[in-house]
Amino acid sequence: MQATTSKRFLVTLAVLLGTTVIPWLFYAKLQNQDYGLNFGLDLRGGASITYRVQATGEQDQATVLKDAIRVTQFRVDKFGVSEVNIFESGSNQFTVELPGRGKEEIDRIKNIMSKVGSLEFRIVAKPEVVSAETAKREREKEAYAPSKGFRWYPSDEGREYLLEVPDLAARADLEAARASGDAKAIADAEKQLKDVTDRYVWTGKDLESVSYGRTSIQEGGGPNDYEVYFSINPGRKSAFGDFTGENIERQMAIVLSDSVHTAPVIHSKLPGQGKIYSSSNPYTQQTAQDLQTVLQSGSLGAKPEELSSFVLGPGLGEEAVRRGMWALGVSTLLVVITMVLYYRGAGWVANLAVVLNLVMTLGILMFLGAALTLPGIAGLVLTLGMAVDANILVNERIREEKAAGKSLAQAITAGYDRAWITILDSNLTTILAGLVLFWVGTGPIRGFALTLMLGLAISMFTACYVTRTIFAWGLEKGVLTEFRMAPVMALPAFRYTSARSTTIGLSAVLIVLGTAFFALRGRHEKYDLEFTGGQRVVLSFGETVSIAEVKSALEGAGLAETGVRTIRGRGSDSEHLDLATGSDSFEITGRTEDEESGRAFEAGVRKALGKHLLPEGIVWREPGPKDDKGLVPVSAVLHVTTPGATVEAVREALQASELLKGASDLKVEPGEPVKGAAAFVLSAKVTPPGSADLEATLRKEVRKSVGANPALEISEPVAQSDFIGPGVANRLREQAILAVILSTLAQIVYLRFRFRDFTYGFAAAIIVAHNVLITLGFVAAADAFGIAHVKINLPVIASFLTLIGYSVNDTIVVFDRIRENLGRRIHPDSALIDRSISDTLARSIRTSVTVFLVAIALFAFNWGGTSSIEGFSFVMVTGVFTSAYASVFISSPLLLFLPVYSRSLKALGQPVVLGLIAALFAGLGIAATQQGAGAVAGGVLASLLPLHFLYYLALWLRQPDPDALLLQLEEQEASAAVA
Numbered sequence: 001m002q003a004t005t006s007k008r009f010l011v012t013l014a015v016l017l018g019t020t021v022i023p024w025l026f027y028a029k030l031q032n033q034d035y036g037l038n039f040g041l042d043l044r045g046g047a048s049i050t051y052r053v054q055a056t057g058e059q060d061q062a063t064v065l066k067d068a069i070r071v072t073q074f075r076v077d078k079f080g081v082s083e084v085n086i087f088e089s090g091s092n093q094f095t096v097e098l099p100g101r102g103k104e105e106i107d108r109i110k111n112i113m114s115k116v117g118s119l120e121f122r123i124v125a126k127p128e129v130v131s132a133e134t135a136k137r138e139r140e141k142e143a144y145a146p147s148k149g150f151r152w153y154p155s156d157e158g159r160e161y162l163l164e165v166p167d168l169a170a171r172a173d174l175e176a177a178r179a180s181g182d183a184k185a186i187a188d189a190e191k192q193l194k195d196v197t198d199r200y201v202w203t204g205k206d207l208e209s210v211s212y213g214r215t216s217i218q219e220g221g222g223p224n225d226y227e228v229y230f231s232i233n234p235g236r237k238s239a240f241g242d243f244t245g246e247n248i249e250r251q252m253a254i255v256l257s258d259s260v261h262t263a264p265v266i267h268s269k270l271p272g273q274g275k276i277y278s279s280s281n282p283y284t285q286q287t288a289q290d291l292q293t294v295l296q297s298g299s300l301g302a303k304p305e306e307l308s309s310f311v312l313g314p315g316l317g318e319e320a321v322r323r324g325m326w327a328l329g330v331s332t333l334l335v336v337i338t339m340v341l342y343y344r345g346a347g348w349v350a351n352l353a354v355v356l357n358l359v360m361t362l363g364i365l366m367f368l369g370a371a372l373t374l375p376g377i378a379g380l381v382l383t384l385g386m387a388v389d390a391n392i393l394v395n396e397r398i399r400e401e402k403a404a405g406k407s408l409a410q411a412i413t414a415g416y417d418r419a420w421i422t423i424l425d426s427n428l429t430t431i432l433a434g435l436v437l438f439w440v441g442t443g444p445i446r447g448f449a450l451t452l453m454l455g456l457a458i459s460m461f462t463a464c465y466v467t468r469t470i471f472a473w474g475l476e477k478g479v480l481t482e483f484r485m486a487p488v489m490a491l492p493a494f495r496y497t498s499a500r501s502t503t504i505g506l507s508a509v510l511i512v513l514g515t516a517f518f519a520l521r522g523r524h525e526k527y528d529l530e531f532t533g534g535q536r537v538v539l540s541f542g543e544t545v546s547i548a549e550v551k552s553a554l555e556g557a558g559l560a561e562t563g564v565r566t567i568r569g570r571g572s573d574s575e576h577l578d579l580a581t582g583s584d585s586f587e588i589t590g591r592t593e594d595e596e597s598g599r600a601f602e603a604g605v606r607k608a609l610g611k612h613l614l615p616e617g618i619v620w621r622e623p624g625p626k627d628d629k630g631l632v633p634v635s636a637v638l639h640v641t642t643p644g645a646t647v648e649a650v651r652e653a654l655q656a657s658e659l660l661k662g663a664s665d666l667k668v669e670p671g672e673p674v675k676g677a678a679a680f681v682l683s684a685k686v687t688p689p690g691s692a693d694l695e696a697t698l699r700k701e702v703r704k705s706v707g708a709n710p711a712l713e714i715s716e717p718v719a720q721s722d723f724i725g726p727g728v729a730n731r732l733r734e735q736a737i738l739a740v741i742l743s744t745l746a747q748i749v750y751l752r753f754r755f756r757d758f759t760y761g762f763a764a765a766i767i768v769a770h771n772v773l774i775t776l777g778f779v780a781a782a783d784a785f786g787i788a789h790v791k792i793n794l795p796v797i798a799s800f801l802t803l804i805g806y807s808v809n810d811t812i813v814v815f816d817r818i819r820e821n822l823g824r825r826i827h828p829d830s831a832l833i834d835r836s837i838s839d840t841l842a843r844s845i846r847t848s849v850t851v852f853l854v855a856i857a858l859f860a861f862n863w864g865g866t867s868s869i870e871g872f873s874f875v876m877v878t879g880v881f882t883s884a885y886a887s888v889f890i891s892s893p894l895l896l897f898l899p900v901y902s903r904s905l906k907a908l909g910q911p912v913v914l915g916l917i918a919a920l921f922a923g924l925g926i927a928a929t930q931q932g933a934g935a936v937a938g939g940v941l942a943s944l945l946p947l948h949f950l951y952y953l954a955l956w957l958r959q960p961d962p963d964a965l966l967l968q969l970e971e972q973e974a975s976a977a978v979a
Contacts, residue, residue: 005476008469015461016356020363039099040373041085042868045313045566045579046099047106048587050720051113051304054092061092068304069094075112075293084371089536089724097312099371106309112290113304119204121243122163124251124263125150130162148172153253155260163253163260170196199243206240208233212288215277226288227277237272245269256291257303308720310538312587313566313579327861327869328381331854335385338850343395344484349470350391353462354384360458365451373795373868382876383455385854386806389847390427390463393813394419396843399485408483409475416468422816423464425754427456429764429812430805432750433743452805488842496837496892497830501957503889507770508950514777521780524591528793529563529724534591535598537605538567538720540641541612542676546582550609554588557608559601563589584676589724602721614676615639617714618702620695631685634698638706639677639715650680653712657705659686659697677715740804741921744768747808751815759827759902760815763894764808770890771807771882772800778878779871788863790871799872803879806851810844810887818895827899829963833892841888848884855880896962897953899969904952916945 040046053068055061069086076096077084085097098109125133129150137144146152149169152160174189208231215227232240244252244266253263254276262276276291277283283291335354339347361380365372372380398415406414431453438449474480524532547564554562566583588605592598606613617639624633638650651668654660663684671679682702689697706712747768748761755761779796782788790796817836818828828836858873905913923942927935959965 005469005472008465008472012466012469016360019360019367019458038369038371040371040376041097041099041312041314042373043314044099045311046097047309048095048097048312048567049106049110049113049309050089050093050095050307052090052093052307053304065092065094072096072113072304076109087530087724088533089722093307093722095724099373108286108290110306110309112293113306118255118257119207120253120255121202122153122165122253122255123200123247124253125162125164126250133162153255153258153260155263161253161260161263163255164200166196167193167201198239202232202240202243206232206236210292212283212285212292215282226283226285227275228283228288228291229273229275231273234272240272241269310585311568311579313568313583323861327858327873328377330861331381331857332384334853334857335388335850338853339388339391342392342486342846344486345480346391346395346483346485349467350388350395350463352470353391353467354387356466357387357455357458357462358384360462361451361455364454364458368450370451380455381858382802382851382854383459385851386809387455387459387463388850389809390419390423390459391467392843392846392850393422394463394467395485396846398483399488402483408480411483412468412471412475416464420464422813423460425751425816426809426812427460429747429750429808431456432746433740433801433805436743436746452802493838494834495830496834496888497896497962499889500893500896500962503885504893504953504957507774507886507890510777511770511773514780515773517784518776518780521784524593526780526783526792528791528796529589529591530793532591533724534589535601536720536722536724537588537602537718539586539588539605539609539612540614540676540715540717540719541584541586541609542614542674543612544582544584545586545612549582550586550588553608554605557604559590559604559608561590562605563587565589585719592723595723598721598723602718606718613717614641614715615674615679615717617716618699620699623694626688627685630687632688632694633683633685634694635681635683636698636702637671638680638682638702639674640680640706640712641677641715642711642713645678645680645712647680649709649712650682650706653706653709654682654702655705656708657701659689659701660684660705738925740801741924743804751812755815755819759895759898762898763891764811764815766894767811767883767886767891768804768807770886771879772804774882775800775803775875775879779875782874788859788870788874790874793868793871795868795872796875799875799879803875803883807879807883807886810848810884811891813840813844813847814887814891827966827969828895829966830892830896831963833895837888837892844884844887848880852877852880852884893962896966897956900956900962900965901949901952903969916948920945 051068051072053064055064065088069088072094073084073086076098084099087095089095096109096113098106124130133146133150133152136147146162149164149166150162151165151168153163155161170189170193174186174193177185177189210228210230212226212228215225231237248266248268250266251263252266253260255261336351339350341347343350358380361383370376394415397419398411401411401414401418402408434449434453434456436449438453471480518526547566550564554560554564565587566579567585567587568579568583590601590605592601619637619639621635621637623635626632640650647668647670651666654666654668660666663686666684667682669681669683671681673679686694686698688694703714706714744765748758748765751761751764752758779790779792783790814837817840818833821832821836821839822828825832855873855876858869859877862870862873864870908916919941921942923938923940923944926938927942956962956965
């Protein structure tokens with residue numbers, strides 16, 4: 001026994017160190033990398049970078065933009081846990097918001113994004129061909145064009161390489177054949193292009209995997225000695241071997257983003273794999289990892305051009321953060337106190353397990369580089385409330401075993417053994433949902449799934465292994481001699497299944513009304529900016545203004561539902577600004593429906609904050625009449641925000657302008673200074689620019705010439721104003737819905753395997769749909785009537801995904817007890833179901849109370865604030881209550897009804913049943929991804945099976961004795977088995 005206990009302690013210690021201290025030692029100490037907790041945009045701020053990607057040739061602009069966003073998401077947030085926000089900010093622009101990144105990290109990401117990411121393997125031309133082409137180029141100079149089948153490529157070293165490009169020659173032949181119109185020539189050219197492509201064209205699309213490691217070229221190692229390994233797809237490995245075998249002792253250029261990165265000599269046939277290294281500029285671990293990321297993410301359709309970048313302040317104000325932190329502290333304390341009140345000493349053991357759970361979860365999140373947002377931290381605390389569910393199940397089972405007359409040691413052993421089955425079933429159904437989410441989703445959806453699965457795995461380890469180890473040690477040392485718990489409140493016997501007509505009727509009314517109310521609300525009424533898109537306006541002020549003052553001004557102008565974030569502003573003291581309280585630059589966002597409403601929003605923001613804004617950069621004065629020489633006298637006031645700007649510097653910059661450098665009487669004089677900017681009065685006589693508008697031309701010329709001087713910056717009160725699209729949010733919503741459908745199927749199959757009957761799986765799936773639809777209705781009503789601010793955004797989507805995983809926990813506890821009580825019977829009757837519910841009701845109430853207390857504390861502290869926790873916690877408050885209600889009053893009647901309903905389905909015939917099931921899932925997919933008529937059609941298609949289900953359910957509810965129907969069904973099944 002002692003050896004076993006010691007071994008269990010060693011395993012616990014190994015897991016704890018492996019998830020916390022060892023990764024820290026490896027990365028922070030041995031690898032000298034930053035290693036710690038990262039915080040999201042809402043808590044710490046970060047950086048915002050806007051890129052432009054322009055389609056060329058026959059490329060579709062929308063496709064190029066979507067591909068750029070997809071590749072960027074992978075490059076900057078591979079695991080989906082870094083809380084990177086990416087959204088469209090124009091028809092050919094997208095913005096990347098990176099939480100809490102330092103300057104070096106931001107520069108590294110900019111470097112990654114500057115690479116198109118294309119990879120090619122090309123053979124370097126033979127020396128005699130290179131000599132001939134070099135001589136030809138020197139001879140023909142500007143008229144030179146490379147010979148057919150060759151092309152010059154620049155290199156990272158600054159020299160040029162002549163590479164063989166037989167595919168480009170074959171493509172030119174095909175174009176010539178098409179121009180001739182000769183069908184045979186076209187067919188021959190197409191075949192030739194395919195043959196050449198298959199043999200000689202090798203790109204990043206042919207890669208199966210990419211990794212990196214220390215190089216074997218330089219002995220002794222060192223921080224710069226890394227290389228990148230690649231392997232070719234299995235179907236192309238043999239062809240790659242032939243390609244390299246034909247070119248032994250020749251150079252193979254590795255071309256990255258149209259530049260020769262390195263050109264090693266092929267010494268032997270490569271069996272479908274190789275490595276990339278740089279002898280002139282050896283890779284560090286970071287640069288090797290960056291190259292791996294670029295190659296894995298795929299190539300961009302166009303090279304992103306950086307338009308702007310700035311530092312963002314925290315998305316939440318001090319008040320919202322303070323409320324959130326109070327809520328987190330109080331909710332954690334409530335869990336601790338509740339467990340101690342319930343279970344005395346065993347409660348303290350459960351709390352220790354929860355602390356270990358939190359420490360290990362944070363350790364793994366640090367290892368993954370996750371960024372914690374306020375909703376993310378709230379989710380962690382909510383996980384703690386869920387984590388003690390397993391301890392409650394174990395402790396209540398130990399109570400039952402003791403009541404049955406077993407000794408303390410026997411009760412503990414039996415309690416863990418019997419509770420483990422229930423814990424495993426409830427957690428595995430959620431892990432299945434997480435696996436599907438991770439498989440189907442991208443970005444934050446995958447991050448959520450990964451965090452969910454890790455949290456559940458750690459929870460099972462701490463709740464079932466660590467606490468059992470502590471109890472075993474207590475028994476061994478004689479410390480644990482009794483197991484005191486708070487007495488269970490005696491609950492009167494109740495026939496839960498007899499209330500089926502009332503409870504199912506109530507649920508049906510709530511689902512119909514709630515779903516209809518949600519569907520009828522406008523898109524901008526129920527969805528947040530992440531899903532609707534809107535207008536983003538970046539403002540520059542002449543002074544530092546507090547966040548509270550900006551919000552107050554916007555609310556006074558009727559712009560209450562806007563996002564307000566600080567930006568690192570201008571000036572020598574900008575680095576010392578506390579962006580959590582205020583700044584001289586702000587980003588204001590609001591939901592808008594189209595370009596016209598976007599302009600109206602910008603005008604409203606300008607009006608509300610006009611007294612703080614910098615002056616316009618160029619204030620134009622009406623030009624005078626043309627003189628006898630045809631010159632027009634012009635005058636303007638130029639506002640410059642650069643501290644210490646002088647008349648001489650402005651005049652020198654203006655003289656570089658095409659319009660002003662030949663101007664007569666160019667004068668620059670100091671003007672009346674204004675808040676935040678110095679004024680300069682410009683006057684000159686200029687030659688009108690033909691048919692072009694004089695004012696527009698002058699503005700453009702002045703901005704261009706002054707902007708070319710890095711020591712001068714023209715005032716811009718509105719530095720940026722553009723439409724921000726929903727970005728990846730709509731795609732994430734679609735992925736979440738698809739994942740829920742697939743995970744529900746997986747749960748049905750798993751519960752069929754565990755319970756040997758599809759009834760339990762379908763009942764659990766119906767419970768999930770029931771809980772989600774009722775909660776969705778309450779969310780819509782609460783937001784519409786101002787009870788809570790619960791617009792559908794990513795934190796609310798995350799809370800619904802959490803609810804889906806949590807929904808079936810209490811139901812599975814009841815199902816497990818029904819299975820235990822069922823014995824040799826095929827179907828449970830109402831008496832057995834009522835007894836099973838009574839057996840488990842106390843523990844179900846206690847498991848629900850711990851989670852409900854956390855959710856209600858999170859909601860109470862954030863109610864009426866601006867924190868995203870308000871919507872997140874409201875969903876969980878409603879969902880936890882609904883789940884507890886459904887596990888008792890909805891799941892039990894379903895077990896009586898579904899066997900009877902399955903007979904009705906069988907009567908339709910297998911083809912019809914399969915068609916109804918296919919229509920359900922296809923319709924849900926269509927409704928989730930389409931708008932307007934398409935969504936309605938999808939909804940109608942998806943409703944066929946539910947309507948059939950509800951029709952027979954209504955008939956069944958009218959039956960006075962459901963047990964008689966079950967008994968009749970069992971007799972029919974027995975007769976069929978004998979026959």
